[in-house]
Amino acid sequence: MRSLKVFGASLARCKPIVDVVEGHSSHRGDLARTIGLFQLTMLGVGATIGTGIFVALTAAVPEAGPGVIVSFVIAGITAALTALCYAEIGSMIPVSGSSYSYAYATLGEFVAYIVGACLLLEYAVSASAIAVGWGQYLNELLKDTVGWQMPDAISQPPGAGGYVNLPAILLVVLCMSLLIRGARESTTINAILVLVKLGVLALFVVIALTAFKSDNLHPFLPKGILGVGGAASTIFFSYIGIDAVSTAGEEVKNPRKTLPLAIILSLSLVTLAYVLVAFAAVGAQPWTEFAGQDAGLAVILANITGSPWPAVLLCIGAIVSIFSVTLVVMYGQTRILFAMSRDGLLPKLFQRVNPHTMTPVANTYIVAAFIATLAALIPLDVLTNLTSMGTLIAFAVVSAGVLILRRTRPDLPRGYRVPLFPFVPIASVLFCVYLIIELPWDTYFLFAIWTAAALILYFGYSIRHSALARKTGAAPGLREAAE
Numbered sequence: 001m002r003s004l005k006v007f008g009a010s011l012a013r014c015k016p017i018v019d020v021v022e023g024h025s026s027h028r029g030d031l032a033r034t035i036g037l038f039q040l041t042m043l044g045v046g047a048t049i050g051t052g053i054f055v056a057l058t059a060a061v062p063e064a065g066p067g068v069i070v071s072f073v074i075a076g077i078t079a080a081l082t083a084l085c086y087a088e089i090g091s092m093i094p095v096s097g098s099s100y101s102y103a104y105a106t107l108g109e110f111v112a113y114i115v116g117a118c119l120l121l122e123y124a125v126s127a128s129a130i131a132v133g134w135g136q137y138l139n140e141l142l143k144d145t146v147g148w149q150m151p152d153a154i155s156q157p158p159g160a161g162g163y164v165n166l167p168a169i170l171l172v173v174l175c176m177s178l179l180i181r182g183a184r185e186s187t188t189i190n191a192i193l194v195l196v197k198l199g200v201l202a203l204f205v206v207i208a209l210t211a212f213k214s215d216n217l218h219p220f221l222p223k224g225i226l227g228v229g230g231a232a233s234t235i236f237f238s239y240i241g242i243d244a245v246s247t248a249g250e251e252v253k254n255p256r257k258t259l260p261l262a263i264i265l266s267l268s269l270v271t272l273a274y275v276l277v278a279f280a281a282v283g284a285q286p287w288t289e290f291a292g293q294d295a296g297l298a299v300i301l302a303n304i305t306g307s308p309w310p311a312v313l314l315c316i317g318a319i320v321s322i323f324s325v326t327l328v329v330m331y332g333q334t335r336i337l338f339a340m341s342r343d344g345l346l347p348k349l350f351q352r353v354n355p356h357t358m359t360p361v362a363n364t365y366i367v368a369a370f371i372a373t374l375a376a377l378i379p380l381d382v383l384t385n386l387t388s389m390g391t392l393i394a395f396a397v398v399s400a401g402v403l404i405l406r407r408t409r410p411d412l413p414r415g416y417r418v419p420l421f422p423f424v425p426i427a428s429v430l431f432c433v434y435l436i437i438e439l440p441w442d443t444y445f446l447f448a449i450w451t452a453a454a455l456i457l458y459f460g461y462s463i464r465h466s467a468l469a470r471k472t473g474a475a476p477g478l479r480e481a482a483e
Contacts, residue, residue, distance in 0.1 A: 011110035015343070015468055017093060017412060034184040035252045037262055040245060042191035044266025047244035047328035049197060049321065053277050057235070057297070061290035064231035065222040066282045069275060071231035076271035078232075078435060079239040081428035082395040083267045084418045085402045087260030090246045091415030092405070094255030098246035098332070099394040099401075101339055106401040106408075109345075113462060115397050116340050117454035119243070121447075122390030123333035124367070127172070127326050128374035129387060134322040135167030140298050141315035144308045168375035175327045176368035179334065182357050183251050186327060193324035198269075200317025201277055203310070204297055208280035211304040216286050226438075233438040236388045238274075242267060243394060247332040256415035330371065334363045344467035345458070385443040386450075392432045399428035 035043070061068050089102045100119055104112035135155050143149045156162030178186050221228065245263050252258050277297075285300050293299055298318070302311035338360050341350035354361045402418055402425040418424050463469075 010463065010466075010469065012108040013468060014106065014108050015104045015112075017105045017409065033251055033253050034182075035187050035248055035258075037258050039187040039191055040248060040252055040258055040262035041265045041269075042194045043187055043248060043328055043331075044242065044245040044262055045198075045269050046190045046194045046324040047332070048239055048242075048266065048270040049194070049201070049273055049325075053201070053238070053274055053297075057278060057281060058290050058293050060231040060235050061282060061287050063223060063234065064227040065219065065287040066217040067221040067223070067228045068231050068235075068282060068287075069278050070228050071235060072271075072274045072278050074228070074232040074431075075236045075239060075435075076267075076274065078236065078395070078428065078431035079242060080267055080271070081424055081431060082399055083242050083263050085399040085425050085428055086242055086246055087263045087416045088402055088414055088418045089398060089405070090259035090263065091256045092412055094250070094252065094259055098243050098336065099398045100336055102401045103397050104343065106404045107397065109466060109468060110458070111397065113340075113345055113458050114451070114454065115394055116336060116345070117451065118390040118393045119336050120333060120390075121450050122243070122387050122394060123329050123336065124371050124374060125390070126387040127329040127333070127371045128168070130322050130326050130329065131168035131171045131371070131375035132165060134171045134319060134326070135165055137298065137315050137318040137322065138167050141312065141319065144298075144302075144312045144315065165376045169372045171323065171326055172330070172368050172372040172375060175323070175330050176364055178327060179331055179364050180354075180357060180359055180361050182359055183248075183331075186331060190324045190327055193320050193327075197317055197321035197324065198273065200314055200321070201273055203317075204301065204314055205276050205280045207301055207304060207310055208284040212280065212283035214283070216283050222287070229434070229438040230440075233388055233392075233435045234385065236391060236435055239267075239270070239391065243391070244328050244332040247335040250335075256413075260416035330364070330367055333367050333371075334360055337363050337367065342467070344465040344470070345462040347461075385439055386446055389436065389439055389443055389447050392436045396429050396432040396436075399425040399432070 057068070060071060064071050086099075093102055093105060098119065100112055100116040103115040135150075139149045139155055149155075150167070152161040153163050154166045156165060178189065223230075242263055245266060246259060281297065281300060284304060290296060298311040298314045301314050302308060305311075337346060337350040340346045341348060341363075350360065350363045350366075352360060352362055403422055405412070406421065
C-alpha cells in the first residue's frame, strides 16, 4: 500500500514555478536571449500561416463546402481562447518547453510527460505534413515554368502514388542546416519569409475576388454542421504557431511582456488572413472542384487569369511560406526535447548545446531525421489529423493550467491576465474537447499507439531518471515502487 502511495505521489509531483524559472536561468549551457517582439510575432505567424491555407484548405472544403469559412472561424475562436491562456502562463513561466513546462508546474510530472509526448507528435507530424505539401507546390512550379514535373514515385509518399517523397527530405535538410547556425539567424530569415507569404496571400485575395460568384456559396452547408465541425478539426493543426511562440521563452528578450504580446498579435494576423483567403477561394471556385486538387490556390489563380504568371508567383510564395513553417515547427520540437531532457525525462544528448552556435545540434539532427522519415513515407491526410489531436490536447491542458494556478498560486507575478476569468479558460477547454470528438476514429487508433509507446519509455526510463525526483530525494522510493 505504501509503495502505491509513493508511486501515485511521484506521478502527481509538481515542479515549483520558482525552480522552473530560476533553475533554468542558472543552468549551464543556457540558450542565448536574442529574439525581440517583431521576430517572435513573425515566428508565430510563420508557424501558423502556411500548410493550413496552402495545403489543408483543399482537404477541408470537400468536408464542409463553402461552410469552411465558418470552420476557420470556429478554429480561430478556439485558438483565440487558448491564446489568452497561453499569454497568462507564458508571462509567468517564460522558459523553453511551452505547454510541457506549464503542465509540469501545474498538473504534475506524469501529465507533463504525456503533454510532452503529445507536443512531440504534434510538432513532428505537423512538420512532416507541411513538408509533403511543399513538394506539391514545387511540382506545380516546375510544371508552370519548365513544363516538367517530378514523377510521383519520388515526389509522393506511399499510399499517394509514390515510393519516397524526396522534396520533403530536401526541405527538412535545408531547415536543419539553418537551425544549427543559430536562433537569431533562423528567426531573422523567418521574418523575411513571413512578409513574402503575407504579400502573396494578399495578391491571391485581390485576384480571387475579381472572379467571386455568390452562386458558389450555395448551398453554404452541403454537409451540414457536422461537416463544418469535421473541417475545423482537420485544419486546427495549422494553429500550432501559438505553442511555437511559447517554446522560445528562454531565447526571448523581456519574455514576461514579449511572450503574451507576440501570441495575441500573431493569432490576430493569422485568423484574419485565413478567413479572407478561404472566403475568396470558395467564392472563386465551386466547392465540388476542390477534392483531390494539389496546390489548390495556384490552380484557382491559373483558372481565373488564364495566364501562368499569377500561379507561378503564388507557387513561389507557397514554397517560401511552407519553408518558414517547417523551420519554426522544427525549432519548437528541438526546444521541447531540450526541456524534457533537462528535467531528466529524456537522455542528456537532447540538452547538449554547441558552445559556438548556442544551439542544440545533436538534438536538431535527430529531429530532422525523424521528420524526414515521416514526411517521406506517410500520406498527408493521416498526418494532419494526428497533428490536430496533439495540438488540441496540449491547448486544453494549458487552459486547465490557468484555472489551477489562479487557485493555487494567486500570488505569483503575471505579465498578463486572462480576461473574463473563469469563462475564457473553461470555454477554451470545451472548444478543444468538441474538436477532438470530431476527429475520425482512425486518428484515435494511431494516437493510442503513440501514447502506448510514450508510456513504455516513461516507466522504462524517465521515472528512474527524473531530475525532480533526485532533487526531492524521492528516487529510491520510486525505484522501489516501480519494481
